[in-house]
Amino acid sequence: MKAGRKTRPRGKLDPRLPTSARAVVVGAGIIGCAIAREITRYLPDVVVLDKENDVACGASKANNAEVHSGIGEDAGTLKQKLNVRGNRMYDEFVAGLGVDFRRQGLLIVVTPRSVPPEVAEKMGPEELDELLRVKIPEGIVAYGKAAGIEGLRILNREEVLAREPNVTPEAVSGVFDPHYGLVCPYKLTIALAEHAVINGARVILNTEVTGIRVEDGEVRGVITNRGEIATGLVINAAGVFADEVAEMAGAGGFRIHPRKGATLLFDRQVTSEYVRSSVALFRMPGMKKERSKGGGAMPTVEGNLQLGPTAVEVEDKYDTSISAEEIEEIFERFHYLLPNFPKEAVISAFSGVRAPTYEEDFVIEASERVRGFVNVAGIQSPGLASAPAIVEMVMGFLHELGIPREPRPDFDPIRPTTPRFAELDDRERDSLIRKDPRWGNIVCRCEYVTEAEVLAAIHSLVPATDMDGVKRRTRTGMGRCQGGFCGHRVAAILARELGIPVTEVTKSGGGSPLYLGENKEFLQPGRSGHA
């Protein structure tokens, strides 16, 4: 018997707040949803709360999709340990979810810019050449080995340029990391959330945690703006707000200092020939001004090239604005690494706020002061790559706190997915259209998304209820024209399926309507609308 599938109504999340739950996860990002999914292997009574209108609305939708091998992390950190382990666990992590994960590899390029000028100045030319050609790549490989990463390959200059002909001619050597992979982080988050829902979890959106009830040093409940849920287990995966949630319980002790990062996205037709795999410039430790990685040129799973990210400390946890300086910085940085890059092929830009602590490491602990409260905080990069290992570590705490150790026999391992017209061959496409003509109605012409897929997104287990939700699930609006063709079509479908006037359709939930009125309304105030 497969739990959840018969009883869970599809396509409309039950917004009612339960009065109690065995476990409550605060934050429906990749970490929160992954933990919730894992808990449902053992018991179904999990609630995931998020104050936004969809899952994955924080850093989970705004990172660079990289499943690092761990090579970039400082030795001895929890980040490094969980990154290396998480990367190894990734294939199993995504199994059954219907999400694309590809180990495309990372080319780390060594050039004279890899060495700080003050160090290079003190060296003779042969010494410097030896450093760039031999010592640095060997050092990277050795560092990897020490961290448990095998299989890194040293490339000489010819090999680097053969792999990536468009990389700077100043390349001296390189290291190829074959473990590095790419996954779409928001599709993965949605998939994890749906997998959890199939197995009995409840995802409750538009619900903000305002307090944690603690009595006698134990968690008793979660207080929200919509009511209270009695529970003995709270998992704090609240991203940039994790410090605030921890304080509510008296289980804090760390501060999040938000750091935003912007990325530029480029047309895949133009860039797919330009760069084959992810490329990053190696920089000797101590060169970075900020602690986040130096970024690189990374294709997404879809093939759109990303340049970025930047790293800018901000005061405002909601500051996802992109400044002119950041845009300029990205182009300058990557102009060196990829000299003739077609800059005019930019199609989009995004930004997210990271949630680092001042110690710049993960805070994953079962609170000693408040029993039943588990912090999963400070998850900045390599959070995506570490996710499976973070979940494993958290489950260790949760089992100690009472989650049964025996998996449920009725756990459904498969999360159902909808085919993608863009990826099918013509025979498959034709066959789908004959069964349901809506597969033949192209809504997004840049990304070849059909009406059937838009409907599936609106009626799925964790359904899209706004334009961005449809976009993240189907890719409508992500192409060259950025919604110019499909925007009003998707809005009309949302209105029809949700049974709301199209003037109530939003981009990303409350306060973001697409239309501010119907025609003639501003000329004839009071008129209700046409038939």
Added chain:
Amino acid sequence: MPKVRKPDLVVIGAGPAGLGAALAAHEAGLRDVMLIERDVELGGILPQCIHDGFGSMVFEETLTGPQYAQRFIDRVERTDIEVKLNTMVLDLRPDRSLTAVNSRDGILEIKPRAVVLAMGCRERTRHQILIPGYRPAGVICAGAAQRDINIEGLMPGRRVVILGSGDIGLIMARRFTLEGAEVEGVYEIMDHPGGLTRNLVQCLHDYDIPLHLSHTVTFIHGRKRVEAVTVSRVDENLKPLPGTERLVPCDTLVLSVGLIPENELSRRAGVALDPVTGGPVVDERMETSVEGIFACGNVMNVFDLVDYVTHTAEMAGRAAAEYVLQGRRRGKVTLRVRPGRNVRFVVPQLLRGDGEGAFFYFRVRRPERAVRARLVTGGVPLAGKKARMVRPPEMVRLKADPEMLAEAVSRGDLGVEVVPEVEGAEGHG
């Protein structure tokens, strides 16, 4: 199994270009013509261009966009041209075969003998011009806003700032105002307006909407919905000048920052593109680098007058029909047409010299008064016309008769140039 169809001609796109080409091919005797359109009805962009000013050359009256389209739609409906609406072409290959899809037919494999590309263009987006700031609801391109208002009956904004003074931006300034919205101003990064003077007067002056030249938007405010934009003056290099920022409260930013010919299918078919026009390189019969594939209208280069679109469409449709019916095989390219003084680009870019005359369309680089626009060969003027004023927004058309082209071919040179008109001089052409 997908259906296979083998018409004589497929025209991709049923805007004024596609309608014109299909009709011209039909009139030239081609009977099995298929017209494919992805939208719900024929007309392309015209049904949403409800303003007048169309057709002064073709029909010698000024019509609205829908009226202009209706003339062609009525004619198409009187023929046996097969119309496929709600149908998207997914792929076009160098052998001219293509794959299309719609709800009723499913996947269509089509192997025509000739193809006319008439896909028009799309709008340049906010991210392509890298406007900093947030990414809220309320940032919309002018054409999309036009569709919302005029076709869907929805108002995308109430307090509007418009970036770009091309014709679409100017038209929408008026449209928003007449529908009861407030247009705070039109901002233009160049030091001169981008659209027709007529639109400046009848869309901005008539409604007291200010035009701010040498300005651009440097930040978009608002996390969920636009709350304001920051505008700044720019220097001669179009870079924002620090200290000139001004915050403009609004709920909508409308972008009219350029059109891009939509050539994805052309690329897939291996059609050579001109980086200056953004469209296929064509010869004087509107044929592309791939034999049997022709192009016309905005997919070839963005036109300002629909009359010119119709003209290129007729040439392309006729040429496609001749290609199919007469097995007309083209000669080799004899000349690359040379953009000369104050000419930014010319279409067609190539001349084969098949013994007939041709038309040339071009844009100037900068405004110039009292000029002669002319075709020249080896320094010898062939044909030309006087103009009191030429401006980049307004394309110029020149006609060359067969003798002129023959002379150009024999000299091995054909250029298009704009020169100062000397008072009293007769000229040679």
Added chain:
Amino acid sequence: MRRKHVFTCINCPLGCSLELVEEGGEVIGITGNECEVGRRYAEEEFRDPRRVVTTTVRVRKGVLPMLPVVTTRPIPKSLVREAVKALSGVEVEAPVRDGQVIYRDILGTGVDVVASRRLDRLD
């Protein structure tokens, strides 16, 4: 008292800046024009500026919710906004013929407003 009015001519790409001087409604002089067309344009814009009005009206039972309409002749410029407002309350039922009269004699100008296209009924 003499008054000066400035118009931008729309008849050719020159866009001449035209200055018209009048006293008590009597045109004293026009300058800035490079041709006769410009001079006549300045006079017309002063005496009787007119504009073609295009807008949309709501449609019931049509394949589309809005119908574009146009005045058959230009109407006085000062009446444009009011004309659009007057039309904003109009609703027609499909099918509509191209050129069908939607509104007669807008604001007493003697000018009709007609459909700018054919619009079929949704069946």
